[in-house]
Amino acid sequence: xxxxxxxxxxxxxxxxxxxxxxLEALKLMHPSKAPGPDGFTLLFFQQFWDVMGKDxxxxxxxxLHGDPMPAHLNHTNVVLIPKTSYPSNLTNFRLISxxxxxxxxxxxxxxxxxxxxxxxxxxxxxxxxxxxxxxTDNILVSYEVFHYMSH
Numbered sequence: 001x002x003x004x005x006x007x008x009x010x011x012x013x014x015x016x017x018x019x020x021x022x023l024e025a026l027k028l029m030h031p032s033k034a035p036g037p038d039g040f041t042l043l044f045f046q047q048f049w050d051v052m053g054k055d056x057x058x059x060x061x062x063x064l065h066g067d068p069m070p071a072h073l074n075h076t077n078v079v080l081i082p083k084t085s086y087p088s089n090l091t092n093f094r095l096i097s098x099x100x101x102x103x104x105x106x107x108x109x110x111x112x113x114x115x116x117x118x119x120x121x122x123x124x125x126x127x128x129x130x131x132x133x134x135x136t137d138n139i140l141v142s143y144e145v146f147h148y149m150s151h
Contacts, residue, residue, distance in 0.1 A: 004121045013117075017064045017109060019057045023049070025108040036098040037075045045101055056102060063106050073103045 005013075031043035045056065063069045080093040087093055118130075127133040 005117075006120075009117050009120070013113065017061055017113075019053075019061070021109055021112065022057050022060050022105065023053070025105055025112050028112060029104065029108055033104070034096075034098050036100040036103070037077050038100045038102070040101050042101060042104075045105075056105070059102060060106050060109065064109060069103075069106075073100050073106075075100060076103075 026042070026045060026049065029042050031041065031046055033042050035041045045052075049056075059070070059073075063073075077098040079096050079098060081096055082092060083094055084092050122130055125138075127135050127137050
């Protein structure tokens, strides 16, 4: 199998994260996401970044650079959201996980770095769960191949 991750991509992935990347990740996140166990929304972080940004960056960067994640950052509230007005069984609920905002910030920084490389790493034939591609395209291609083979 040919390697899809080039040396330049690997160097970018292995490069140390910066405070600017953390701030960019924060700005890319929607401010009204539901708060996790810490009780803070992203809007709070965005509004008071000048006060607590250095401390948040210190924690985020330490985790991103390989230090163990503090256990309390991995705490998550699991909540059932009703899908219907009068839910009568478990299938009428949607399960969501409400993570700490610092945890979300860590993952968003990683995702932001990976996002530009995904089109080069993911095969052209991969269509499910890939932005701009539809799984139904595979059905159309299969139909066209079958039609060609039968003629």
